[in-house]
Amino acid sequence: MTIRNLSKKFGSFVAVEDLSMDVEDGKFVALLGPSGCGKTTTLRMVAGLETSDSGEIYFGNDLMNDIPTEKRDVAMVFQFYAIYPDMSVYDNIAFPLKMQNLPRDEIAKRVKEAAESVRISDILGAKEGALTVGEKQRVAIARAIVRNPKVYLFDEPLTNLDARLRTAMRTEIKKLHRSLGQTSIYVTHDQLEAMTMADKVAVMNNGKLLQYDVPEILFDKPKNTFVAGFIGTPPMNLLDCSLVEKSGKTLLDFGDFSLDITDFQKDGGLRDGSLVAGFRPSDVKIGREGRDGGTSFQAEVSASEDLGDKKLLELKVGASSINTIQPYDSALNPGEKVQVQVALSKLHLFSRKTKEAIL
Ligand code: ATP
Numbered sequence: 001m002t003i004r005n006l007s008k009k010f011g012s013f014v015a016v017e018d019l020s021m022d023v024e025d026g027k028f029v030a031l032l033g034p035s036g037c038g039k040t041t042t043l044r045m046v047a048g049l050e051t052s053d054s055g056e057i058y059f060g061n062d063l064m065n066d067i068p069t070e071k072r073d074v075a076m077v078f079q080f081y082a083i084y085p086d087m088s089v090y091d092n093i094a095f096p097l098k099m100q101n102l103p104r105d106e107i108a109k110r111v112k113e114a115a116e117s118v119r120i121s122d123i124l125g126a127k128e129g130a131l132t133v134g135e136k137q138r139v140a141i142a143r144a145i146v147r148n149p150k151v152y153l154f155d156e157p158l159t160n161l162d163a164r165l166r167t168a169m170r171t172e173i174k175k176l177h178r179s180l181g182q183t184s185i186y187v188t189h190d191q192l193e194a195m196t197m198a199d200k201v202a203v204m205n206n207g208k209l210l211q212y213d214v215p216e217i218l219f220d221k222p223k224n225t226f227v228a229g230f231i232g233t234p235p236m237n238l239l240d241c242s243l244v245e246k247s248g249k250t251l252l253d254f255g256d257f258s259l260d261i262t263d264f265q266k267d268g269g270l271r272d273g274s275l276v277a278g279f280r281p282s283d284v285k286i287g288r289e290g291r292d293g294g295t296s297f298q299a300e301v302s303a304s305e306d307l308g309d310k311k312l313l314e315l316k317v318g319a320s321s322i323n324t325i326q327p328y329d330s331a332l333n334p335g336e337k338v339q340v341q342v343a344l345s346k347l348h349l350f351s352r353k354t355k356e357a358i359l
Pocket of ligand 1: 010015033034035036037038039040041042189
């Protein structure tokens, strides 16, 4: 699938702006971003449920722009599973095939296979009222599978499920994709869902595609402050700082503390002195002893949160606050002074003006 310069406005509001991306055949791609960023609108344009103002959508070499939804050979699974309440599970799954006037035994065979793949063979006679939320979602997925479409489009299909079921269904959808091998686009605002399920993730904000890459690259090399702050839990620490040269050293001055990055500065890029520094909570080391200077500075523990297998500590240095992940048995408590060390090899630097990464 190729999407070129796709744009869509609702009145004067720009919902999607100049979006271009390629989806390789058979890949699972997530559209990820906060509520209202244009994910669903993009998906609906791919499905043909929404027209674009400009840009093109190709499936292979075929331009889809003027092809109606029913001829695009896509199946959608929505957040709100639309199950016909008066029909049995069997008839719900069979419905799209009956619309195609397929022979009865062909329908029976395909319904059986689809039901088996999402493990609902034992409830084919049931009606909606007797189904759990998870079963309803499986019925909706089976109804998509049964058509054997070219492309699957998922719009936040797991949002209504409880946390445990979400995790289980996440694994199931991923397994299903592996066995069907069909191109899939999956809309979600949940970064963990996107990062764990997708081959590639497209991060969107305000209608724009900000970065489109494999999960590891989004995590390790975010292109801008938005992606840096959106991917990863707890989120990356993002602090304003200025680049200063002092006694032959290159320092990042945060106001309340500074970091000596002389040995880590790479060629070029750092001409803009107004920066945002980013480092993940897991890349902050703390101890009780040590001297200020270089890459080490003093801070005070301001909050401690137990995450079960680890602890999230919030540190204060003047007006700045820094989150850090520590072992679960860390005995540090609010009010205690600590010495902080940031792993400079893991430091990200962004221009404060453009918000784009410069290192
Ligand atoms: P969510 O997760 O909340 O669904 P989203 O990223 O999928 O968010 P979209 O549904 O694509 O976002 O909506 C993008 C913006 O366009 C939103 O501000 C929404 O209010 C607006 N919008 C969507 N559809 C219409 C419409 N038919 N008419 C007017 N505005 C719309």
